[in-house]
Amino acid sequence: MVDRAPVLVIEGVVKEYGDVARTRALNGVDLVVGPGELTALIGPSGSGKSTLLNIIGLLDRPTSGRVVLGGKDTTDLDERELTTMRAHVLGFIFQFHNLLSAFTALENVMLPAWGDRGAPTREMRAAAEDILHAVGLADRMHYRVTNLSGGQQQRVAIARALVHRPALVLADEPTGNPDTASSDEVFALMRKFNRELGTTVLVVTHDSRIADGCDRVVELVDGRVRSDHAR
Amino acid sequence: MLAQQIDKTLGSQPHITLRVPREEPRPLVASASTTAIAHSMQESPQRLRSIDQWPRVIAAAERMEGVTAASPSITGAGFAVRADAKSPIVVHGLEPERFLRIIDIRRHLIAGHFELEAGDVVIGFKLAKDLGVGVGDKLRVESSEGGDDLVTVRGIFSLGNEGVDATWLLTSLRHAQALYALPGGVTTIELKVADVFAAERIARDVAGTTGLRADSWMTVNADLLAGLSAQSSSKGLIQFFVVVAAALGIASVLIVSVVQKSREIGILRAVGTPSRRILLVFLIQGGVLGLAGSAVGSGLGAVFAKLFENLVRDPSGVPRFPVQLGLPLFGFSVALATGVGLVSAVIPARRASRLDPATAIRNG
Ligand SMILES: Nc1ncnc2c1ncn2[C@@H]1O[C@H](COP(=O)(O)OP(=O)(O)O)[C@@H](O)[C@H]1O
Ligand SMILES: [Mg+2]
Numbered sequence: 001m002v003d004r005a006p007v008l009v010i011e012g013v014v015k016e017y018g019d020v021a022r023t024r025a026l027n028g029v030d031l032v033v034g035p036g037e038l039t040a041l042i043g044p045s046g047s048g049k050s051t052l053l054n055i056i057g058l059l060d061r062p063t064s065g066r067v068v069l070g071g072k073d074t075t076d077l078d079e080r081e082l083t084t085m086r087a088h089v090l091g092f093i094f095q096f097h098n099l100l101s102a103f104t105a106l107e108n109v110m111l112p113a114w115g116d117r118g119a120p121t122r123e124m125r126a127a128a129e130d131i132l133h134a135v136g137l138a139d140r141m142h143y144r145v146t147n148l149s150g151g152q153q154q155r156v157a158i159a160r161a162l163v164h165r166p167a168l169v170l171a172d173e174p175t176g177n178p179d180t181a182s183s184d185e186v187f188a189l190m191r192k193f194n195r196e197l198g199t200t201v202l203v204v205t206h207d208s209r210i211a212d213g214c215d216r217v218v219e220l221v222d223g224r225v226r227s228d229h230a231r
Numbered sequence: 232m233l234a235q236q237i238d239k240t241l242g243s244q245p246h247i248t249l250r251v252p253r254e255e256p257r258p259l260v261a262s263a264s265t266t267a268i269a270h271s272m273q274e275s276p277q278r279l280r281s282i283d284q285w286p287r288v289i290a291a292a293e294r295m296e297g298v299t300a301a302s303p304s305i306t307g308a309g310f311a312v313r314a315d316a317k318s319p320i321v322v323h324g325l326e327p328e329r330f331l332r333i334i335d336i337r338r339h340l341i342a343g344h345f346e347l348e349a350g351d352v353v354i355g356f357k358l359a360k361d362l363g364v365g366v367g368d369k370l371r372v373e374s375s376e377g378g379d380d381l382v383t384v385r386g387i388f389s390l391g392n393e394g395v396d397a398t399w400l401l402t403s404l405r406h407a408q409a410l411y412a413l414p415g416g417v418t419t420i421e422l423k424v425a426d427v428f429a430a431e432r433i434a435r436d437v438a439g440t441t442g443l444r445a446d447s448w449m450t451v452n453a454d455l456l457a458g459l460s461a462q463s464s465s466k467g468l469i470q471f472f473v474v475v476a477a478a479l480g481i482a483s484v485l486i487v488s489v490v491q492k493s494r495e496i497g498i499l500r501a502v503g504t505p506s507r508r509i510l511l512v513f514l515i516q517g518g519v520l521g522l523a524g525s526a527v528g529s530g531l532g533a534v535f536a537k538l539f540e541n542l543v544r545d546p547s548g549v550p551r552f553p554v555q556l557g558l559p560l561f562g563f564s565v566a567l568a569t570g571v572g573l574v575s576a577v578i579p580a581r582r583a584s585r586l587d588p589a590t591a592i593r594n595g
Binding site: 050054057059060079080083084086087088092094098099100101102111112114115116118160 | 498499501505506508588589593
């Protein structure tokens with residue numbers, strides 16, 4: 001690890017919803033994530049985990065506070081610049097609804113570069129094929145994603161989140177479905193890419209076995225960081 | 232439709248008809264040409280009168296701006312008799328070469344030829360039917376001036392105008408001059424103009440310079456014109472609402488599609504697709520809908536229009552509603568529909584491009 005500069009710095013992030021009856025989903029969160037860290041974000045339902053992840057992922061803006069990604073302060077960026085950062089710096093794995101059902105596995109993996117540049121290039125295609133090999137879907141690349149199992153679909157989602165080698169991968173309960181075998185598989189893959197490529201990962205989870213497998217566990221309660229332990 | 236109706240109307244009549252003015256009692260002192268008035272006062276009102284120095288009138292008319300042809304003729308009333316059938320007719324004595332430049336009767340022949348040698352006539356198909364004559368048959372013509380003659384039918388036409396097809400009998404100018412006792416005379420001069428809608432203005436000019444009475448097709452057909460303009464304005468209104476309905480249809484299809492695809496749009500936005508690209512996708516979809524819809528619609532429309540044209544015919548077999556379909560019409564329709572599709576897509580496309588990705592993914 002040559003570069004030890006933090007991938008993510010958030011300072012005093014507050015998020016309020018509603019104009020009249022205001023609810024505070026986040027109540028002043030500070031967090032620094034270093035490169036190569038595999039961090040679990042845990043906490044009871046409604047504690048603000050998804051809200052925090054959306055703000056870090058530049059899908060939502062904090063009411064106050066700063067988000068610095070890869071050394072770049074995102075506070076004053078406009079919608080276009082945020083979109084470009086999402087395409088280049090971040091990778092997303094959502095709980096559900098990750099893929100476009102009308103397309104093949106390969107096309108779904110090519111989406112970030114496609115959306116960013118408008119037309120697929122040969123390099124984009126080669127990178128997408130490589131990462132699909134790495135997640136074990138070499139023989140399923142040209143299947144429409146609706147013809148894949150739930151576990152295979154989540155692997156396509158992981159491949160899409162990693163294909164452009166983002167500085168930070170954000171995963172919101174990626175193993176949240178009740179199928180434990182495939183949930184172990186998904187986590188094993190994230191762990192593998194974290195070790196082999198040094199990918200920085202922030203994963204929201206309910207599953208204590210997954211949290212136990214991470215380098216660090218941050219616990220959120222009522223919109224605040226209650227505890228922060230390295231393992 | 233308007234243009235076709237006018238074409239059809241003008242197919243059987245000249246744009247402008249020149250005649251000797253109607254006789255009106257006039258104080259002799261007010262007139263510059265005392266002799267002409269004195270001459271006319273002596274004639275009976277029914278009596279056909281020749282246009283004074285008509286070759287010079289024709290030469291003058293042909294020199295006028297916008298006039299493309301002039302044809303001298305004798306037009307008079309009479310009867311056609313065959314065995315025990317007798318029909319009232321309108322006799323047209325004319326010079327074939329000049330007349331053809333006003334009304335191309337050859338295009339409307341349904342039997343025989345347009346030949347007007349001595350003793351030859353060409354008649355309307357309805358008249359031929361009423362008299363029971365065909366090409367080569369003989370009939371007797373009686374003029375309102377007492378002249379009569381035996382003639383041979385050489386051709387039968389259908390101009391698509393019931394009155395014309397039931398009464399017209401075309402013969403040579405020389406023959407008509409003999410029938411109406413007007414040697415060397417001409418009762419009407421018929422004109423054709425380049426711009427049919429300028430006919431009324433040109434008619435007034437001609438009347439002013441020649442002192443003749445000049446009737447344009449526009450005054451003769453004032454009722455038709457009023458009807459046509461009412462028809463075309465109601466047609467415009469209908470077209471407007473068809474376009475509005477199509478635009479609303481495309482817009483609502485796209486709104487539904489935006490709602491159905493909001494999850495997909497959210498995913499695309501989340502992984503870095505710029506909102507302008509989402510906007511473009513839906514605009515293109517609107518344009519493609521308009522393009523495809525109008526291509527299919529034009530095809531079906533053409534089939535039905537031709538079907539209708541072939542089904543609704545005059546007794547003579549001529550289509551009553553001739554339909555003209557050209558590439559420019561299709562091109563215009565497709566371009567208009569594609570434009571309407573694009574415009575209709577603006578609101579749905581903006582909605583799609585402004586969709587909040589976080590909400591779309593959360594609510595799926
Ligand atoms: N879009 C929203 N509008 C209003 N309130 C919201 C919205 N999103 C989340 N909240 C509220 O913020 C709090 C935190 O929600 P969330 O971040 O989804 O929690 P978690 O992911 O930890 O279950 C909850 O009380 C939730 O009701
Ligand atoms: Mg959540």
